[in-house]
Amino acid sequence: MSPKKKLLHYGLSLAGREQVLDYMRKSEVVIKQLLKMLMKGLNVNEIDETNESLLMGSMRTNLNYYPKCPNPELTVGVGRHSDVSTLTILLQDEIGGLFVRENNGDNWIHVPPIKGSLVINVGDALQIMSNGKYKSVEHRVVANGYNNRISVPIFVNPRPSDMIGPLPELIKDGEKPIYKQVLYSDYVKHFFRKGHDGKKTIAFAEL
Numbered sequence: 001m002s003p004k005k006k007l008l009h010y011g012l013s014l015a016g017r018e019q020v021l022d023y024m025r026k027s028e029v030v031i032k033q034l035l036k037m038l039m040k041g042l043n044v045n046e047i048d049e050t051n052e053s054l055l056m057g058s059m060r061t062n063l064n065y066y067p068k069c070p071n072p073e074l075t076v077g078v079g080r081h082s083d084v085s086t087l088t089i090l091l092q093d094e095i096g097g098l099f100v101r102e103n104n105g106d107n108w109i110h111v112p113p114i115k116g117s118l119v120i121n122v123g124d125a126l127q128i129m130s131n132g133k134y135k136s137v138e139h140r141v142v143a144n145g146y147n148n149r150i151s152v153p154i155f156v157n158p159r160p161s162d163m164i165g166p167l168p169e170l171i172k173d174g175e176k177p178i179y180k181q182v183l184y185s186d187y188v189k190h191f192f193r194k195g196h197d198g199k200k201t202i203a204f205a206e207l
């Protein structure tokens with residue numbers, strides 16, 4: 001299938017700003033539900049306006065196109081990194097190539113494309129806000145010698161002007177914060193200032 005056909009197949013025409021915005025709007029239902037469940041796991045039972053803004057105050061979508069590559073072994077698709085988001089909602093086509101790093105280990109696990117499914121990644125902002133209870137996932141994409149690949153991540157983020165740190169609900173009972181308050185736009189700038197380097201960005205927020 002040609003890249004353009006693939007995009008159309010997923011409801012995203014190349015000039016389809018409206019479709020992308022519609023996809024993002026529709027995804028909000030899923031995102032809110034996921035965040036609600038994740039907050040429950042932290043004993044934060046109500047997502048008030050402040051928390052909603054911190055958790056999902058801004059969203060960004062990328063349309064990633066990975067052309068097939070004559071020398072995949074000499075090429076990096078996307079280097080190892082964790083996203084700076086709260087959550088990333090990733091739609092991938094049927095080609096595959098996304099790997100996640102095992103928690104506390106060196107194994108890389110392939111994330112097989114499953115028709116009709118989305119991949120949900122925890123990002124650094126949620127690791128910081130949950131005071132380390134939820135861990136952002138390190139991931140990378142390997143180049144493919146035979147097929148073009150497309151992926152469409154929605155990055156669910158705090159707003160650039162938000163100060164993020166462990167949620168007050170978590171540290172009010174005497175839990176020791178392991179991250180400081182950082183301006184989210186500074187955190188993102190720090191991420192983009194350097195190359196992809198695994199999970200090193202998070203050190204920027206460590207106490």
Ligand SMILES: O=C(O)CCC(=O)C(=O)O
Nearest residue numbers: 064078092098141151153
């Ligand atoms: O293409 C993918 O599967 C993941 C891309 C990615 O990690 C990113 O855009 O941050």
Ligand SMILES: [Fe+2]
Nearest residue numbers: 081082083139
């Ligand atoms: Fe990523």
